[in-house]
Amino acid sequence: MEDDYRNRKPASEAVHESLISSPTSKGLDENQTFEDHDDKKGESDRNSSILEFMSGASILREWWFEILSLGVLFIALAAIVLTLSTQQGRPLPHWPYKVSVNTLVSVYALVLKAAMLLIVTEGLSQLKWAWYSRSRPLEDISKFDIASRSPWGAIQLLWTLRGRHLVATIGALVMIVSLIIDPVAQLLVRYYSCNIQLPNISANIPRRNTFSEMGLHVSAGVSTLTYEFQSAINAGLFNPESVNIPFACPTGNCTFNQEYHTIAFCSSCSDLTPNLTVSCNPHSYIYSYINGSSPSANVVNETEPGWQCNATLPSGYSAVTNTFLDAGIEYLRTYGPEDYSTNVTMVAANLTDVYAGNVGNCTTAAENATWSCSGYGAATCTLSPCIKSYRATVKEAVLKEEFLTSSSEWEYDGDSYAIASIDVECLSRRERQALIEIGYNINDTTKWIGYRGSGYFGNATDETKSSNNVPNVTVPAKCLYEVYTPSIMSLGNFMGSFFNGSVTNDPNWYYSYVTAGPVQLQKFFDTGNISFESINTTFSDIADSMTAYLRQSAKPGNTGFLSLEKGDTTPAAGQVYRVETCINVRWWYIALPVVLVILTVLFLVAMLAEARNHNRGDDWKSSTLALIFHGLDSETRHQFGELERTEEMTRAAQQMRVQLQKTDHGWAFVKTD
Secondary structure, three states, X not given: OHHHHHHOOOHHHHHHHHHHOOHHHOOOOOOOOHHHHHHHHHHHHHHHHHHHHHHHHHHHHHHHHHHHHHHHHHHHHHHHHHHHHHHOOOEOOOOHHHOOHHHHHHHHHHHHHHHHHHHHHHHHHHHXXXXXXXXXXXXXXXXXXXXXXXXXXXXXXXXXXXXXXXXXXXXXXXXHHHHHHHHHHHXXXXXXXXXXXXXXXXXXXXXXXXXXXXXXXXXXXXXXXXXXXXXXXXXXXXXXXXXXXXXXXXXXXXXEEEEEEEEEEEEEEEEOHHHOEEEEEEEEEEEEEEEOOOOOOXXXXXXXXXXXXXXXXXXXXXXXXXXXXXXXXEEEEEEOOXXXXXXXXXXXXXXXXXXXXXOOOOOOHHHHOOHHHHOOEEEEEEEEEEEEEEEEEEEOOEEEEEEEEEEOOOEEEOOOOEEEEEEHHHOOHHHHHHHHHOOOOOOOOOOEEEOOOEOOOOOEEEOOOOEOOEOOEEEOHHHEEEEEHHHHHHHHHHHHHHOOEEEEEEOOOOOOOEEEOOHHHXXXXXXXXXXXXXXXHHHHHHHHHHXXXXXHOOOOOOOOOOOOOOOOOOOEEEEEEEEEEEEEEOHHHHHHHHHHHHHHHHHHXXXXXXXXXXXXXXXXXXXXXXXXXXXEOHHHHHHHOOOOXXXXXXXXXXXXXXXXXXXXXXXXXXXOO
16 A cells, blocks of 8 residues: 555646657657548647646646735735825825824735745745756755745855856845835835815905095095004004004914905105205304302303204205204204195204214215215105005914015096006906907006096996997906095195104203104104115005005095995905825835835746746645655665764765756655765
């Protein structure tokens, strides 16, 4: 029974030998006809097909688990790519059990690595049998075995092979590089702070299309300014840092990317210093003092020689100052608007003792042109209604409003006592064409046009330019910006008194300086440090404060038929964002697992092709039973059977060359030297 078992052959080998020994494998006998030969040839082709079928069936039977692992390999790689691509640029998902993207990618990477190593370990184990199809050192079988179990063994195998076996080299490289799959999988995902727009929630910032505020009646078309408006002017003058625009941003992070417009105030200043005429003449100054401290002390009058200097503009506006005691009286004269305009003219003199010749002593030409170097200066400034355009962002609850442009394209309509302007980009194509037909000049670059329309701060119709052949054009309120002219006249009336007066900075014997004059003008004078730049900045601050006030004001005007409640006051809408932690995929790191998968596929295909070239009935792979049943041949076992220590067996294996051969007793490693 035992002899029968030893002589029994595997089914695939038996089929193979029966096919090889069949008559179709021999040549034609003398008595065979060509027809008989054709029949035999057909039978040979069928047997060849059976061999091919049996070979493919053998691969599936013996390598089905590795082929299945190859499928798992592709699925794991696809799962990594799919997971990352769907989460790219998005906030961290809220998955059950607090599973993170990194955790899921790590699991997929672990599955990929396990499937890859299963294929490589079994493949390297199989290659050790193919390696001994020729005479090789017996020690190599240990190198292949260790390489199939650890990266360190794979490194030893690479050193042993030195590229002599390409397929085994690929397998060893995959085994080694697979060590870094886990950290590379972690590098695929990077987290960063991002802003995620919240749907169905909007931010807003105030703006308006109209201005018509007035206070108490003074005279025809003139009223006082409301105390709120006066407070806004004072805030811009004395405390511009306190001026702010209210906004609504629920999360503290919002953007207003779309340009928005609002009625505003603009300031404009011109330096008139080159137009000044400065003249100084001798002038005596009489002053009195008490000589002594007793009740009978006498009052003494003395005359001090000095100078009188005039700084005069062609308009007649001037500043006159006296100097004495080697010091000059610094002087500022301010002229408020006339005829309800909003122009303010300021003339400063004797800022650096003109009479003493202390003029032009600065180091550069640019410095010599300044008021502080020349000793005098003049400027005119105006505050006028305009339309300002902005974009804005809110970050960490702090508003940053970016000023873009301003427009002063106005036309006056006597019927509504207002100046008006149209936002051309707001109009429809039909409305734009209708305005062109009644005489307005509009082209592709036109943003604003002055408009003469009667609408009383609502939809307006221009009847002055319409004719019998052209219908009236009605402009929607959202596109129309209007300012009530009596409101501007009232502002000019206020400025006429608010900015009118003079400031002196007078030295004396006991105190360094005594400053006299209205406090608002002292702010401009700044104890003699006045300059064109400081005046320009202050008026700009006042204009910004006035703009901030009217953008958020909803106080009805005292006009009888007009008020701030009319017109378009729809706030500018913005997008609301929430700060989240988002995912950025560094796709270049996916190259490593992709390359390893490709190398694993090539390794498996090449290894199976090489395994098919041998005539053993089965693929032994990592089976230890194969080494037990098909170890050294009996003569070699008898020769080295007394070796017990590992060192002795290692030295013997290094010196012995063997080959896997078919013997009378089956497959065995036969010593070849």
